[in-house]
Amino acid sequence: MAFFRLAVFASLAAQLCMTPASAQVSHPSPDLTPAEAYAEGCGGCHTRERDVLNAIPRKAEAERRAWIERFMLSHPCEHDVLKPKIVEYLIAKTRR
Numbered sequence: 001m002a003f004f005r006l007a008v009f010a011s012l013a014a015q016l017c018m019t020p021a022s023a024q025v026s027h028p029s030p031d032l033t034p035a036e037a038y039a040e041g042c043g044g045c046h047t048r049e050r051d052v053l054n055a056i057p058r059k060a061e062a063e064r065r066a067w068i069e070r071f072m073l074s075h076p077c078e079h080d081v082l083k084p085k086i087v088e089y090l091i092a093k094t095r096r
């Protein structure tokens, strides 16, 4: 019987461990504002937004967009689905 109880305990423990782990996978809401999308996708690593904005060349909008999109192809983003919104955010923030 001891084995049976251990097996029950093990499966309960496994379920307890599984639940919070799967709940942690966050699915960002599609209604995030561009600023929230940036915070979700980039803000975890980048605490100084100014540094990110300063790295973007001071050029016309189409060129900035091309630069940002090319840069983001090889750069981490915590949520790929947010990329289009993040691009819009960075374009707007570097309009000067």
Ligand code: HEC
Pocket: 041, 042, 043, 044, 045, 046, 051, 052, 053, 055, 056, 071, 072, 075, 076, 077, 078, 086
């Ligand atoms: C996993 C961590 C991580 C995430 C997520 C991340 N970055 Fe970065 N990023 C870095 C690191 C590390 C550097 C190099 C920083 C340095 O050398 O100062 C960097 C550099 C940059 C640079 C060059 C300017 C600089 O400070 O060197 C830009 C622009 C940039 N990131 C934009 C973004 C954007 C936009 C996002 C969101 C789509 C993003 N990053 C998400 C880690 C990250």
